[in-house]
Amino acid sequence: MLWKQFIGFAILGLTLAQLHSVNSQAAVTTCKSPFALVSDKCLLWHSKFLNWYEADRQCRSQGAQLVSVQNVSQLQAINKWMKASSPNTVEFWTSGNKLGNTQNLYFWESTGQQAKYLPWAKSQPKPKDGDCLMLYSEIKNGVVANEYLLSVRNCTAWSSIVCEQVPTKSVQRTCLMPNSFETVQVQQN
Template structure:
């Protein structure tokens, strides 16, 4: 008695989609966890320090995300400090800013008045500025020398899945 290959494959093909639904995520949520550091570093060292924690320097894609980070800075009592982000134009031939953490272009912005004003390559990194004399510029973005030492914010994306239940 010979078993036809289709008689083995056919039940597998019929059951696989049903079985896969039990384990395939129904809903995926991405949340970001932010770590505000307690020491200062230049932009390059900040990038390295975040990566050593399996994190990235923070990248900001929306007003909501930006407002959330500013609130975390305030809640942490760091309102009088400056913080590095992963935004930079280092190595970009077209002189545009990109998020080093993701490689994506900087589309959402929250620049302080008159920023970005860096016309030289050395002023090529984005930080949250604490403009001590101008309340309108507090925690707005500023381009600055990447060699300056500021606090920095690391981030990690946390992916949560909700699976189908029976």
């Protein structure tokens, strides 16, 4: 019987010796609480109604900025997230604006870049309505449609806000220590 235990211990020792060189890696994308990971952004919806300037300040006080929309996949992810997290929200501020610009070009305050992707709501843009951009959803049969599109508003109007942060990207590694097999104990009868 002793030889069976010896063989079992030898196999276990060889297995553990091989495991010590195992190194697995996984890319991990996380958001600081209470932000939620939505597509490639960390988002947080605030129910406070603020003007654009106060909204921008609110986001910055949390180490974030007002949300921007760079492409259709981001907009789809935001639409899906808003439907799940805040289904009755009709509109919210974005970082988009044309403040100080007389050519009706819009820029994302969060990045300083010109807004190239501008998914306008029906009958928009109306530059005479203001200088700031919000994402707006129509109300159909008394229900928010949850298909948000851009709308021009006066920056002093009140609306809810969505802040965004850049997600934290890290690599999670699992390594077994070379001497971990030494802690294995085999009970003898």
